[in-house]
Amino acid sequence: MLRTPVSERRLAILEWLKEPARHFPPQRHGDPVEDGVTADAVATKLGVRRRVAETHLTLLADLGLLRAKRIRRRTYYRRDEMRIAEVARMFEKGW
Template sequence: MLDAGLLRALANEKRLAILTWLRDPAAHFPPQQDGDLVTDGVCSLLIAEKLGISQPTCGEHLKILSRAGLIHGTKIKQWVFYRRDEERINQAKALLGGHW
């Protein structure tokens, strides 16, 4: 079922950019001190820096994407690292491409 949370998550250019960058994090972000870009995800600080926005604003974008199930965060030390949920993204693509 198509839900408003998913549509809200996808209705913003910055959130779409985050999803695009997380598809291939090694190509879009520098190496991190803690956590592997691919297996652990990308630190929210790097995402905020790349977007050119404050950490709290970035956190809101990441929260919306997380609530829609499109990304998942993993805490390592005091930081949260984000990765895409490919299964949920494929479900969303099917929902958006389906007949309604």
């Protein structure tokens, strides 16, 4: 995790996913709060291509900060609050 470069985009994604219903429009399938949001929704919000958004989301999921859930043909991402709290505690303790 410490080797992963900090990115303003990734920090923005994590912030937006705190309140997904506020930051993203309703989705056809999947509840933004319960299931998460798609890479398409994140890409639109960031103003980038879906592939760029997927890269950021996959990295955050690989770090354990996001959970990925497949619904139909799409992957939905939401914050893993327990993991985020665990990481925050590690940094508070001076890891």
